[in-house]
Amino acid sequence: MDKEYISLPKLAELLGVSRQAIQKKLVGKINAGVVKVKTEGNTYFIEIATLPDDLKLRLKNLPEMGKEKAQKLMDNTDKDLHFEKELWSAADKLRGNIDASDYKYIVLGLIFLKYVSDAYYNTKTKLLTKLSDVKGTYYVGNEEARKSVVEDPNRYRGEGVFFIPEKARWEYLRSKAGHPDIAKFIDEAMEEIEKENPKQLSGVLPKNYIRTPLEPHILGELVNIFSKIDFSEDEKK
Template identity: 45%
Template sequence: MTNNGANLGFEQKLFQAADKLRSNMDAAEYKHVVLGLIFLKYISDAFEDARKDIEKEYSDPKNQFYVREPAERYGIIEDRDEYTSKNIFWVPTKARWDYLQKNAKQPTIRKLVDDAMDGIERDNPSLKAVLPKNYARPALDKQRLGELIDLIGQSA
């Protein structure tokens, strides 16, 4: 934690979210739920930061790499190699945090999170068989999962 206590609000909210999940789940289980989502948020944020830098680079007429055509520029911005060359994990569109947060209240959110984890593993071989992919299990309340996604999205 930082010396100025800036993380205190986030930590408190995170513990509140964990308490909500804990009501119907063993601590050994919910820690994986929470940590998996935090990891997903972290790599999605790193991806989005890199995406903004790439977009800026190819959108600036003064830059030597400027691309005039928006469709061509979009193709470059969505090119996996642009990210992996910068040691950034490629995050597929439906695995990006903004997509998951927009769908947090959908009845299919548990499957969407599992699919996101599968997509990240598929596109990043170094993560193969590492990420949790058990969000679709019936014991995990979809409403609480959606609330946790919103909470992590608001706090970080």
């Protein structure tokens, strides 16, 4: 796609303001032709590139918020985490197999992968629900067309969510948990996510699991432990 568009209601939702506030801010620019729009049925879609700079900046920073939230899950000691049991289980697996100072490095990377995957799956489910609703504005009757839409990275970026390539998704990693090359699969998942989201994540994610002294079965057990964590509830809050 040469141009990216976003609906007025979705823009308001992402920015955390009312539709009326967005309309008031943009109506003059739309009428003057500065902000470009197109219509589909009764819905207005705004060309993102023509939005005022302050709104474009806020939209651009949305995916970064996902990364920060994942990091805060480990860094914010004032928050009651809902996966303490899994963290203790992970610590038990790591104890004696790796220096205590490296615990966080190993754990945080896996927590991040699980978090962004859950956010991706949650958004994909919502998109499919909208596209399958016969009475809805976004209904797409053809099943293959629906599949194509939900694999469009721009759909996720418009929701402030990282698009996760197939071989970086948690379910794929979980299917490889018993594989002797599980460390390689994790490193490759990190690389795939960085390639898909270079502006936010290039050079940020850990990609050294293959160099850790952990036996493959220990790393695989960690993947299985963190599979029990459901971050989709956090996304709904």
